Amino acid sequence: MSLSMYTASVPVFRQILGSLSAILEKAESHADLKKIEPDALLKARLFPDMFPLLRQVQVAADFAKGTVARLGGVEVPRYEDTEADFAGLQARIAKTLAFIDSVPREAIEDGATREITVGSGDKQRQFNGGQTYLMHYSLPHFYFHATTAYDILRHNGVEIGKKDFVGSF
Amino acid sequence: MSLSMYTASVPVFRQILGSLSAILEKAESHADLKKIEPDALLKARLFPDMFPLLRQVQVAADFAKGTVARLGGVEVPRYEDTEADFAGLQARIAKTLAFIDSVPREAIEDGATREITVGSGDKQRQFNGGQTYLMHYSLPHFYFHATTAYDILRHNGVEIGKKDFVGSF
Numbered sequence: 281m282s283l284s285m286y287t288a289s290v291p292v293f294r295q296i297l298g299s300l301s302a303i304l305e306k307a308e309s310h311a312d313l314k315k316i317e318p319d320a321l322l323k324a325r326l327f328p329d330m331f332p333l334l335r336q337v338q339v340a341a342d343f344a345k346g347t348v349a350r351l352g353g354v355e356v357p358r359y360e361d362t363e364a365d366f367a368g369l370q371a372r373i374a375k376t377l378a379f380i381d382s383v384p385r386e387a388i389e390d391g392a393t394r395e396i397t398v399g400s401g402d403k404q405r406q407f408n409g410g411q412t413y414l415m416h417y418s419l420p421h422f423y424f425h426a427t428t429a430y431d432i433l434r435h436n437g438v439e440i441g442k443k444d445f446v447g448s449f
Numbered sequence: 450m451s452l453s454m455y456t457a458s459v460p461v462f463r464q465i466l467g468s469l470s471a472i473l474e475k476a477e478s479h480a481d482l483k484k485i486e487p488d489a490l491l492k493a494r495l496f497p498d499m500f501p502l503l504r505q506v507q508v509a510a511d512f513a514k515g516t517v518a519r520l521g522g523v524e525v526p527r528y529e530d531t532e533a534d535f536a537g538l539q540a541r542i543a544k545t546l547a548f549i550d551s552v553p554r555e556a557i558e559d560g561a562t563r564e565i566t567v568g569s570g571d572k573q574r575q576f577n578g579g580q581t582y583l584m585h586y587s588l589p590h591f592y593f594h595a596t597t598a599y600d601i602l603r604h605n606g607v608e609i610g611k612k613d614f615v616g617s618f
Contacts (some may be wrong), residue, residue: 283453283457283580283583284452291584295589326495327603392452411452411456411457415456415457416618417615417618420592420614420616421615423588423592424614424615427592428596428600431495431600434495434496435496435604442593445593446589449581
């Protein structure tokens with residue numbers, strides 16, 4: 281039995297994006313309870329030249345969207361980065377989850393042998409097949425942003441734990 | 450073409466543990482250059498009840514070690530957590546890399562159909578096959594600690610970027 285490209289991608293993104301959604305809900309409740317301005321969390325960063333929480337969530341969701349689209353050989357949908365509050369981020373995650381569930385499973389399996397290109401110009405990078413792309417490029421980037429979103433909230437006192445991050449599967 | 454359990458695990462751990470090693474080297478040089486006490490970084494945390502940098506690295510390495518051992522059906526080697534400096538963490542990573550490279554590839558492939566148990570007592574969890582264990586349990590935990598190690602250093606002003614985290618593959 282081998283791993284399938286589908287089971288190694290869509291359900292994993294669903295798990296962690298689901299966790300992010302639940303974590304953001306806890307963050308919003310925390311802000312509410314402690315009378316914290318939502319922007320104090322949404323715009324929080326771990327260092328001045330790092331992305332704030334809001335952008336970390338957008339980028340994590342975009343790695344899920346882009347990966348599943350490229351594996352499936354369909355166009356990457358373009359979402360404007362207009363979110364400005366917790367409700368906006370929840371909608372972004374929900375839209376992303378609906379998209380990744382819409383790509384046919386067989387097309388994603390075929391991604392194993394697809395030539396995949398990311399970026400453009402100097403930053404263009406080509407992958408000879410979806411496996412290297414998923415395991416060595418997409419997932420590290422995805423987890424990087426998802427964990428940093430968690431770390432920003434944790435650093436700001438929101439009561440969450442690793443269980444919230446790993447979520448359920 | 451399907452993903453193999455081996456290619457989805459060992460080379461991924463090697464990539465990110467290699468990144469962690471390079472990041473820790475940069476952190477050590479930074480401490481040296483700025484006359485920062487190494488412990489100021491090694492014992493830094495993002496919140497009082499989170500693990501400090503040193504422990505995040507130990508735990509990330511342990512997830513790599515434990516995952517490859519369990520997939521390969523060999524005993525998980527036990528490493529004492531005695532590291533107290535950057536050199537110790539580098540040795541821990543090197544030891545972990547040597548171990549994961551020592552488990553036979555075929556045994557790891559067979560992990561796909563192996564029954565895997567983690568934890569004990571109330572916290573015991575069973576996986577019916579290595580795929581769910583690797584993709585939904587091991588990698589989320591591994592990336593969680595590896596990214597948090599990065600975030601602690603970034604938060605403390607060490608000049609590293611996402612490229613250092615994703616590393617080379």
